[in-house]
Amino acid sequence: DFLSALDEVHPAFGVNDEELQQCVQNQIIQFANNVERILSDGQLFIEQVRKSSRTPLVSVLLHGPPGSGKTALAATMAMSSEFPFIKLISPESMVGYAEVSKISMINKVFNDSYKSPLSVIVIDNIERILDWVPIGPRFSNSILQTLLVLLKKRPPKDRRLLILATTNEKSVLDDMNMSDCFNSEIYVPNITELSSVDIVLKELALFNDEERNRALNALKQGGVELRIGIKKILTIIEMSRQDVDKVEKFVGTILNMAPHKVETN
Amino acid sequence: DFLSALDEVHPAFGVNDEELQQCVQNQIIQFANNVERILSDGQLFIEQVRKSSRTPLVSVLLHGPPGSGKTALAATMAMSSEFPFIKLISPESMVGYAEVSKISMINKVFNDSYKSPLSVIVIDNIERILDWVPIGPRFSNSILQTLLVLLKKRPPKDRRLLILATTNEKSVLDDMNMSDCFNSEIYVPNITELSSVDIVLKELALFNDEERNRALNALKQGGVELRIGIKKILTIIEMSRQDVDKVEKFVGTILNMAPHKVETN
Amino acid sequence: DFLSALDEVHPAFGVNDEELQQCVQNQIIQFANNVERILSDGQLFIEQVRKSSRTPLVSVLLHGPPGSGKTALAATMAMSSEFPFIKLISPESMVGYAEVSKISMINKVFNDSYKSPLSVIVIDNIERILDWVPIGPRFSNSILQTLLVLLKKRPPKDRRLLILATTNEKSVLDDMNMSDCFNSEIYVPNITELSSVDIVLKELALFNDEERNRALNALKQGGVELRIGIKKILTIIEMSRQDVDKVEKFVGTILNMAPHKVETN
Amino acid sequence: DFLSALDEVHPAFGVNDEELQQCVQNQIIQFANNVERILSDGQLFIEQVRKSSRTPLVSVLLHGPPGSGKTALAATMAMSSEFPFIKLISPESMVGYAEVSKISMINKVFNDSYKSPLSVIVIDNIERILDWVPIGPRFSNSILQTLLVLLKKRPPKDRRLLILATTNEKSVLDDMNMSDCFNSEIYVPNITELSSVDIVLKELALFNDEERNRALNALKQGGVELRIGIKKILTIIEMSRQDVDKVEKFVGTILNMAPHKVETN
Amino acid sequence: DFLSALDEVHPAFGVNDEELQQCVQNQIIQFANNVERILSDGQLFIEQVRKSSRTPLVSVLLHGPPGSGKTALAATMAMSSEFPFIKLISPESMVGYAEVSKISMINKVFNDSYKSPLSVIVIDNIERILDWVPIGPRFSNSILQTLLVLLKKRPPKDRRLLILATTNEKSVLDDMNMSDCFNSEIYVPNITELSSVDIVLKELALFNDEERNRALNALKQGGVELRIGIKKILTIIEMSRQDVDKVEKFVGTILNMAPHKVETN
Amino acid sequence: DFLSALDEVHPAFGVNDEELQQCVQNQIIQFANNVERILSDGQLFIEQVRKSSRTPLVSVLLHGPPGSGKTALAATMAMSSEFPFIKLISPESMVGYAEVSKISMINKVFNDSYKSPLSVIVIDNIERILDWVPIGPRFSNSILQTLLVLLKKRPPKDRRLLILATTNEKSVLDDMNMSDCFNSEIYVPNITELSSVDIVLKELALFNDEERNRALNALKQGGVELRIGIKKILTIIEMSRQDVDKVEKFVGTILNMAPHKVETN
Ligand SMILES: Nc1ncnc2c1ncn2[C@@H]1O[C@H](COP(=O)(O)OP(=O)(O)OP(=O)(O)O)[C@@H](O)[C@H]1O
Ligand SMILES: Nc1ncnc2c1ncn2[C@@H]1O[C@H](COP(=O)(O)OP(=O)(O)OP(=O)(O)O)[C@@H](O)[C@H]1O
Ligand SMILES: Nc1ncnc2c1ncn2[C@@H]1O[C@H](COP(=O)(O)OP(=O)(O)OP(=O)(O)O)[C@@H](O)[C@H]1O
Ligand SMILES: Nc1ncnc2c1ncn2[C@@H]1O[C@H](COP(=O)(O)OP(=O)(O)OP(=O)(O)O)[C@@H](O)[C@H]1O
Ligand SMILES: Nc1ncnc2c1ncn2[C@@H]1O[C@H](COP(=O)(O)OP(=O)(O)OP(=O)(O)O)[C@@H](O)[C@H]1O
Numbered sequence A, B, C, D, E, F: 001d002f003l004s005a006l007d008e009v010h011p012a013f014g015v016n017d018e019e020l021q022q023c024v025q026n027q028i029i030q031f032a033n034n035v036e037r038i039l040s041d042g043q044l045f046i047e048q049v050r051k052s053s054r055t056p057l058v059s060v061l062l063h064g065p066p067g068s069g070k071t072a073l074a075a076t077m078a079m080s081s082e083f084p085f086i087k088l089i090s091p092e093s094m095v096g097y098a099e100v101s102k103i104s105m106i107n108k109v110f111n112d113s114y115k116s117p118l119s120v121i122v123i124d125n126i127e128r129i130l131d132w133v134p135i136g137p138r139f140s141n142s143i144l145q146t147l148l149v150l151l152k153k154r155p156p157k158d159r160r161l162l163i164l165a166t167t168n169e170k171s172v173l174d175d176m177n178m179s180d181c182f183n184s185e186i187y188v189p190n191i192t193e194l195s196s197v198d199i200v201l202k203e204l205a206l207f208n209d210e211e212r213n214r215a216l217n218a219l220k221q222g223g224v225e226l227r228i229g230i231k232k233i234l235t236i237i238e239m240s241r242q243d244v245d246k247v248e249k250f251v252g253t254i255l256n257m258a259p260h261k262v263e264t265n
């Protein structure tokens, strides 16, 4: 599978590996079927780029609620391609840059990619790269226009490029006519099953078996509709680890953040 | 016909041929009557510019849905003119440019054209050149004003110019009073007939005859109203090529993107 | 008459004749009474400037639908004055200029005019000089304010100035309080009579007599309300000239663009 | 009276006389009682500034419809003061200046005035100095704020200042809280009486007695409510002077511009 | 009392006395009880700053209708403190400054004050310092933010600061969340009693006793609700002083400006 | 407890202690249970950062009404951590800075923190750092975007960071999608119990025992719903200290500012 394949990746040049690794600091836990399916979809796009000369550009948008794992999954796909050029465009690497600097930085990554026969570019958190804020709304139109063009610009002859982008604000991208620029979309959902929580808890080793069962039972009794990102669960687990009553803290925090309770029998 | 004529074109100077060729990377497939008709209309405008000294400026707007083939058709017409000056103004060649640089780049192309007795300028994707975004809406008024003037500015004595422009956003150009600046308009439609799909499939050689018939039958049974750009079909064909079940992937993707199903008997 | 007078004009200095001539490339055809009347009104204003010392500044706004002939008429009037200083301020001559450059260019033309005892300034297409676009709306307020002042600024002692301005957007100028700045207005209408079309066709020699009669009859039968600018008719004539069936092309194009048909008996 | 007094004015220094004279090029005609009254009110303010040490700053706003004579009256008052410092701040003298230059120019005039024991500053056409346009609306807030402060800033010890400002847009100044900055206001009305027209016609010597009576009778019969600025009447008189039928042209133009007719007996 | 105390003030350094004196050019007339009360409230704040080490910063907002005497009262309080550092921040001293210059000028005054053990800063006419205009509305957010911070910033150890600010636009400051930044507010009302007018008239010596009584009686008979700023009354008195009939002018002007008449018995 | 622990803090380097101390000038008075609870919550976050390597970044938002003690509490928590790097980002330290300077200053604090194994950053009064004003609304989107990224940016390997931020405008931060960036929130309430007032009065030693009881009784009788920030109470106490009747002044001021009275029995 792709996760074990990942372990053996030794990218040649043009790969900022450390940055990408940091996006997957807490690994990819296989807590549900869709995790496997998303990664295998990613593998298909990688193959299409590798093989079809008629579609030298493939672009994919990973979207979903905050903290559902989009960045970690996109970074994992990118690294698994083993393409000679793999780069991350992220808001973190452009903090405090002026608009023009951001644009020329983005532009440079694309131009560099055109020199490699096979490339992957991860564009993380597009709405943040665009300086989007719903009040107004305000955003950088110059950066938007740059991305609108680059997302559709064909690489030169004999060059192939895979673009993996992530966003929490799919509807904003729709309003900007940006969604149309992608060839495909992948939805990354929240965790909604107790079985997924069980797998995560085992992996993180917060509880012993008795505590874990107690926690899961308490969540079941709580009668809330589970809808929580993997990132949030990981944080709650670490907070609970400091507490005297870990089970109580873990269950209590999750039940408190649930938006609305459902009837249970 | 114009397509075979195209093969023999050897433009003299002032022609950035490579760029234009790239716009027609997947050739022009004669999948419907309107393809032939659009190209022959283009030929008429080329003749008018070549011959009538009273109308030294002819401007044509190619408009239609995304991916319907506007850019490829405009580039094909331009190259078929064999005029000594043929230039492309496109958003791709101005990524990251400041507003003033874009304007002076556009202006230079027009001024250069005025030096050739016969010229064609292709202005691709006008709304993107204008940095248009529907939120706001926002756009570059300076670039707009530049184009509004240049689209109507008569070339100097003994100089003739054909302008071919493309857009997905005809109604936006209407709102900007830009549509009035063109002498003529050509509508480039989506593919709506199974017979067109058949021709494209044959040309691309995705299936053998049995598979192709199976695919077309499945689309017929699907009972959806076909409305798809040639560009999208080409992408779906290449995606399907990677899949184990190519027919299933091809038919499934097209049926899934159909906006609304119609009754079939 | 003024047209023959025009032939003999040999302006002394400060006259950019070529630019003005280009505005009347296809001559002034006397296709209706109002053409003569507009030119004779212009002659009156020229006389007032030449003779009355109490009104050293006379400003006239030519307005009407797109392509009705405003620019050609204003240029014709200007040249017929035979004043030593005749200058054209037009959007074409300021393409790509920054706002401040446009203002100082406009300002320079006025200041230069103040050095000649008698001057004409043609300000062509005011809404385009103002970078007007209805979306927003947006326009250059600095240029507007410059014009608002210059249109009312008295020339120095013993200097006289005639200003001839044109616009398609009279109502926009009203909203900007600019219309009040002009001493007089001249309306330049579309062609609405078949007899005018007849005169134009004869002048342009597109048809032989039989063809012309056939075309006019067909237009009559078409039962449409004629409302078309001279500029558009000239373009249609040239397009038809390339066609195999010139009459059919000419009549068809005009009937197709008619906004609404009227009852005929 | 003030008009004859004006003839003898020989200002010492700091007076740009020529500029002020140009504002009254066509003299002040005593066509109605309010003309005399406005000028005598002006005289009172001049006396207050000259004598009362408790009110070293007096500011007056002349407002009224376009062309009613505001600028000519303000200039006349200013010159009649015979103060050693008399300056005009007008849009004409700042055409094409950047905002900051306008502000420092305005500021300089005030600072210079503080050096003279007695000063008059005429601020002509405030809405134009502010780059006001009703679309938006837009205006220069920096210039506005500069004027708002300077209009209320007390001159230094032993310095007295009279400010005379004019505007067509009193209600705009109200909305900007600028009207409150003036100590007094003077309304300059349009001409509404035939007797006033009679006086003006005599003064300008357009007609002989018979013609003048015929013209006035025709206006009376026309049954329109007279509401016309002195500036407009002067222009119509000069236009009519060029015409073959002067009476017809004069009467016709005035009757045509009347907004609405009234019942006559 | 504070007014006589004022006479003996001889501030040491860091006091721009002249500027402050100019704010009280026409003295403080004790025309009503609230004048005394406002000044004694000011004295309390001065004492709090002088003595309580727990509240090293005290800020007071004087607000009221235009011309009610806010600036004169704030300046009087400031001078009566006899603190070694007394500075005025006023729009008059920043005419024509750029936004950044204004901010650094304001900032400097505060930083200078932090060097004195005891300081008073008068911020006069805050809405004008903010370049406020109700159309839009528009104002300088940078200056606003600077004041919002400085109004709450504690002076360094062993430094005490009293801030006295004035405004006509209390509700605007409310909308900007600025009112909350002040520890206290003082309302400065208009004159509403004839007895106050009487005191002012006596002080200014416009009339002899008979005239004064006649004027007051006429105002009483006028039956208008008196609501007038001390500044306006002082202006009317000086205007009347130039007139032949001083009583008539004085009474007439006041009655004319009254917003609405009330029933009298 | 944390307050006594605080006394012994001797931070090593990278700590601007003085600035932080100034935020707690009037100490932390234990006037209610929630004060203790808030500080102990803070202690938990400090421990999580110190110990859990899986959550190297913990961010907490302290929000509540103006003057409820947010800044003092955040500063107290920060100092109690004894981490080697403790820095305050506050509007006071950036008065008059340009937007870019603010951003690079903020950025520098974060980058410096990444060099220390354990760090605390206090971001005080976020809405002021953002130049927020409700009119418009207006704010610095560049600073906002910088904070949105830095609040979620993971520190490098083996570095841990605690972010403590304060705001009066939680709902504004919600509208800006900023609230989602924090791991946790702490609400800092107003004082609502007379027992709290009693504790504060004892601590500040404004009254003797008899006076204090009289004051509390009067407040009880007043029948108002108590809702007042600790900061305001401290100011009222100091004002009352200057007054002749301290009890009357203290009780009167509090009763006057109460928004609405409630029924008492
Ligand atoms: N199956 C999984 N899929 C994704 N992430 C996982 C999975 N299992 C564990 N993780 C961990 O969960 C975290 C997911 O965080 P990530 O930043 O990718 O989420 P996100 O959706 O990009 O969040 P945001 O909306 O804030 O951008 C990572 O630390 C990752 O290592
Ligand atoms: N008959 C045809 N007309 C146009 N394009 C065709 C045709 N047959 C094949 N093609 C290929 O289809 C593609 C059309 O893409 P093109 O970029 O021209 O579409 P477009 O309408 O300009 O898209 P967009 O809306 O994204 O600008 C090209 O690769 C072209 O080679
Ligand atoms: N009687 C006429 N009046 C005006 N133009 C005429 C006449 N007869 C022939 N023409 C020709 O018609 C054309 C009119 O075009 P012109 O640019 O003056 O129109 P316009 O109203 O200024 O157009 P636009 O609205 O685009 O500015 C010119 O080429 C001119 O030579
Ligand atoms: N009684 C009068 N009052 C004012 N102007 C008069 C009078 N008699 C004659 N004039 C002449 O009438 C003209 C008035 O024009 P002026 O520019 O002063 O009007 P205005 O109200 O300032 O116009 P605008 O609204 O365009 O600024 C001047 O040329 C002046 O010499
Ligand atoms: N009792 C008084 N209180 C205030 N000012 C007084 C008093 N008596 C006389 N004056 C004089 O009245 C004038 C008040 O004007 P001041 O500029 O202080 O008013 P303001 O309210 O600040 O006006 P604005 O709203 O224009 O800023 C000053 O000249 C002052 O000397």
Ligand SMILES: Nc1ncnc2c1ncn2[C@@H]1O[C@H](COP(=O)(O)OP(=O)(O)OP(=O)(O)O)[C@@H](O)[C@H]1O
Residues within 6 Å of the ligand: F023, F024, F025, F026, F027, F028, F029, F030, F031, F035, F065, F066, F067, F068, F069, F070, F071, F072, F073, F125, F166, F168, F230, F231, F234
């Ligand atoms: N229990 C307490 N909690 C917080 N502050 C206290 C407490 N007891 C006393 N104080 C003092 O009260 C004051 C609280 O002011 P602080 O500036 O922290 O409030 P704030 O909520 O940040 O105000 P603002 O909304 O203006 O930012 C400080 O001077 C602090 O020393």
Ligand SMILES: [Mg+2]
Residues within 6 Å of the ligand: A070, A071, A072, A124, A125, A166
């Ligand atoms: Mg992410």
Ligand SMILES: [Mg+2]
Residues within 6 Å of the ligand: B070, B071, B072, B124, B125, B166
């Ligand atoms: Mg295209």
Ligand SMILES: [Mg+2]
Residues within 6 Å of the ligand: C070, C071, C072, C124, C125, C166
């Ligand atoms: Mg024209």
Ligand SMILES: [Mg+2]
Residues within 6 Å of the ligand: D070, D071, D072, D124, D125, D166
């Ligand atoms: Mg005027």
Ligand SMILES: [Mg+2]
Residues within 6 Å of the ligand: E070, E071, E072, E124, E125, E166
């Ligand atoms: Mg004041």
Ligand SMILES: [Mg+2]
Residues within 6 Å of the ligand: F070, F071, F072, F124, F125, F166
């Ligand atoms: Mg605070």
